[in-house]
Amino acid sequence: MRADKKPVMNEMRKAIPASVIRRFPKYLAHVQAVREVGEVWVSSQALALALGLTSSTVRQDLSHLDYSGVSKRGYKVEELEKILVKVLGLEVSRNMVIVGAGNIGRALALHGDFHRKGFTIRGIFDSDPSLQGSRVGGLTVQSMDALKGAVAGEKIDIGVIAVPASAAQDVADALAKAGVKGLLNLAGTHVRAGEGVAVVDVRLVASLQELAYAIKMFEGE
Amino acid sequence: MRADKKPVMNEMRKAIPASVIRRFPKYLAHVQAVREVGEVWVSSQALALALGLTSSTVRQDLSHLDYSGVSKRGYKVEELEKILVKVLGLEVSRNMVIVGAGNIGRALALHGDFHRKGFTIRGIFDSDPSLQGSRVGGLTVQSMDALKGAVAGEKIDIGVIAVPASAAQDVADALAKAGVKGLLNLAGTHVRAGEGVAVVDVRLVASLQELAYAIKMFEGE
Numbered sequence A, B: 001m002r003a004d005k006k007p008v009m010n011e012m013r014k015a016i017p018a019s020v021i022r023r024f025p026k027y028l029a030h031v032q033a034v035r036e037v038g039e040v041w042v043s044s045q046a047l048a049l050a051l052g053l054t055s056s057t058v059r060q061d062l063s064h065l066d067y068s069g070v071s072k073r074g075y076k077v078e079e080l081e082k083i084l085v086k087v088l089g090l091e092v093s094r095n096m097v098i099v100g101a102g103n104i105g106r107a108l109a110l111h112g113d114f115h116r117k118g119f120t121i122r123g124i125f126d127s128d129p130s131l132q133g134s135r136v137g138g139l140t141v142q143s144m145d146a147l148k149g150a151v152a153g154e155k156i157d158i159g160v161i162a163v164p165a166s167a168a169q170d171v172a173d174a175l176a177k178a179g180v181k182g183l184l185n186l187a188g189t190h191v192r193a194g195e196g197v198a199v200v201d202v203r204l205v206a207s208l209q210e211l212a213y214a215i216k217m218f219e220g221e
Helices: A009-013 A018-036 A044-051 A055-062 A077-088 A103-109 A112-116 A144-153 A165-178 A204-219 B009-013 B018-036 B044-051 B055-062 B077-088 B103-109 B112-116 B144-153 B165-178 B204-218
Strands: A094-099 A119-125 A139-142 A158-161 A182-185 A198-201 B094-099 B119-125 B139-142 B158-161 B182-185 B198-201
Touching: A018 A044, A018 A055, A018 A077, A018 B204, A044 A055, A077 B204, A094 A103, A094 A144, A094 A165, A094 B204, A103 A119, A103 B103, A112 A119, A112 B204, A119 A144, A119 B204, A139 A144, A144 A165, A158 A165, A158 B204, A165 A182, A182 B204, A198 B204, A204 B018, A204 B077, A204 B094, A204 B112, A204 B119, A204 B158, A204 B182, A204 B198, B018 B044, B018 B055, B018 B077, B044 B055, B094 B103, B094 B144, B094 B165, B103 B119, B112 B119, B119 B144, B139 B144, B144 B165, B158 B165, B165 B182
Parallel strands: A094 A119, A094 A158, A119 A139, A158 A182, A182 A198, B094 B119, B094 B158, B119 B139, B158 B182, B182 B198
Antiparallel strands: none
16 A cells, blocks of 8 residues: 555646546547538537537537637647647657557457557567467467566657456556556456556546446436 | 437436446445455545545535435445445446447456446347357357347347447447347447437547547647
């Protein structure tokens, strides 16, 4: 227990609320889709409908950006895309490594979407000697001993935690020590990182539990 | 565009706010871990530290439950677990199917955590004939024609969307038509479902973009 370490997300909330930041990638995906079919303007109503939000949430969310829409026309697609990319820090592409070469880790390593969106997987690591040396797409599974050198040598910003919950904190510590700035945690358990290392959780079981709750509500229990 | 269909999540917010519901599975995971090591009480401070929240958020979140803590001791672990399980609707185990037998779909089908947590995968489907008939763990990839019969015959509540973004809405429609009550959407795009069908998104690229934002903040841009 490292009681002296404050959760890192608090520092982000001072800038734009974390709940709003979490929606920006959804706006960005829609704005890019709309631009690809040649639209010039997008209204808060259209954004609301496409993203399953209310128009007033959309207007409030976008008021955090240094850009305001035009009355009756909405937002200029190209400008909104540019500013979302800038605010999210996506002009820079990021290198990442995956720790854990099990089913989930391998699937992520083979997932083409990441590279297309500016996130390039440079390595995959596992502590299990029977997995080391095996191929995953264009990569070879390496031992954990090789992690530190790879992170330093290949300018890795992001470490993906794709190990069982029991190993997650150790992997988080190893990645932070190796010098990554952010952790994407798929281990299904909370991990703590030191100062200056951000953590975002992808919680598969928790998402299913949230869905179970929604189903229960529909069933009228 | 189905402008007549309201986003389903609004109906849930009337009960317990969706943002709070999304945290309950995290509380539950911690409470179960704490119970397994024999703890009887858990304080809001301990929960806050373990989950990266403030104590006041914890107290506010848990005030939505029909159970209040005891001054100076906190919450009784066993009771808190029971009520979280009940509120989330997790006494009932749920059957699910996966649509999409690519890397992500196969990885999910092989992921042992789901079954342990009461979510059992009963089938995997893909429209690609070259994948149909191949084995994924104990399952055989079936054609989309078999979906409807499987959902009805095996009492499937949840459909997992593990296809590319371009096919996601069609798969969502097919699953809803087949009779599932909830969709777990990993396609990285928003899908709309009809009345009475809940949707929870697992957004891998969006999570990376959120992380990129956090890293940018730390870098002091």
